[in-house]
Amino acid sequence: MTVTGHTPAPAVEPGTAEATRLLDRVLELRELAILLVLLVMIAVTQAGNREFLSEQGVKDLLLNATILVLVASGQALVVITRNVDLSVGSVLGLTAFTAGDVLQAGGGAPAAVLLAVTLGVGCGLLNGALVSLGRVPALVVTLGTLYIVRGIDSIWVGSRQITASDLPYGFTDFGSGGLSAVPYLALIALAVLTATAYYLRNFGGGRELYALGSSPEAARLAGIPVRRRVLAAYVACGALTGLAGALYLARFGNVDSSTGSGYELTVVSAVVVGGVAFTGGSGSVYGAALGALLLTTVGSVLPALGVSSVWVLAINGVLLVLAITVDRIVALRVARALKKRSAPNRRDIRHD
Secondary structure: OOOOOOOOOOOOOHHHHHHHHHHHHHHHHHHHHHHHHHHHHHHHHHHHOOOOOOHHHHHHHHHHHHHHHHHHHHHHHHHHOOOOOOOHHHHHHHHHHHHHHHHHOOOOHHHHHHHHHHHHHHHHHHHHHHHHHOOOOHHHHHHHHHHHHHHHHHHHHOOOOEOHHHOOHHHHHHHHOEEOOEEHHHHHHHHHHHHHHHHHHHOHHHHHHHHHHHOHHHHHHOOOOHHHHHHHHHHHHHHHHHHHHHHHHHHHOOEOOOOOOOHHHHHHHHHHHOOOOOOOOOOOHHHHHHHHHHHHHHHHHHHHOOOOOOHHHHHHHHHHHHHHHHHHHHHHHHHHHHHHHHHHHHHHHHHO
């Protein structure tokens, strides 16, 4: 996909532009609220456990969030277009084992990472082609590829397992190393996150993802290449998932046929909790990253406070339901506000 900075933005109706600005302000406040909740939660935990924010504790928090942040960033691109990719967990497992297989056979780390990303791109291309060109519902397509990729992974991997002892020391050392309390993997995730956010905000192709997510039919009438943009979103999601798979191997040094199983639900939860509306057209990758950080921090906070980790799934579910409820309430209030603002204009038109 080739995008230049001179791509003109699609024509937008005044009411739509006003709705977008209003919704953007609401979402910025929501992201700020998530950040505030995160900081309060960390502060309370630190008060109860003085070792929680030690250098190693901070590093663990960031490492735990890195993989989820990467995959959630790719998922956010897809969800913004009013679609979803449920195959990311299976793709993560497949690419992680593929990278491990290359390293175990004596290949270099760059080749292993490149192959994982390429495989992720291939999976994204398949999903995107079926959704955008075949016009098959995204939920059906990606649920199918979830099982297909998982089945291929299970048949190929079988009972095999790759452990840290099978991998080059430098690779696993990179996965756990960093600059003081900041892991190398977190720096990679931050670079990817910043680049993705910059593209969405400053390039025509990124703004068009929001336009087609808000109204695919209006985007089509405005001349936006809807199919190409949806395909590009899925390819980007696959590429980031492939990269996350390789980094997962570096982080944990242990993969088998069950790696990534059920991960797609955590990813979707992080994206929705972070303010990316499941109905498309709004949200940001920064919000998705905050959602990922919030969910992984919950998993670290509970054990630090002596609470059973069994509660993690329940709390994640509550956060997801709350996020969806907030999205619905915000959408209804924005619609009512715009209706009230447009009423005087309609009366003026009738008088004229």
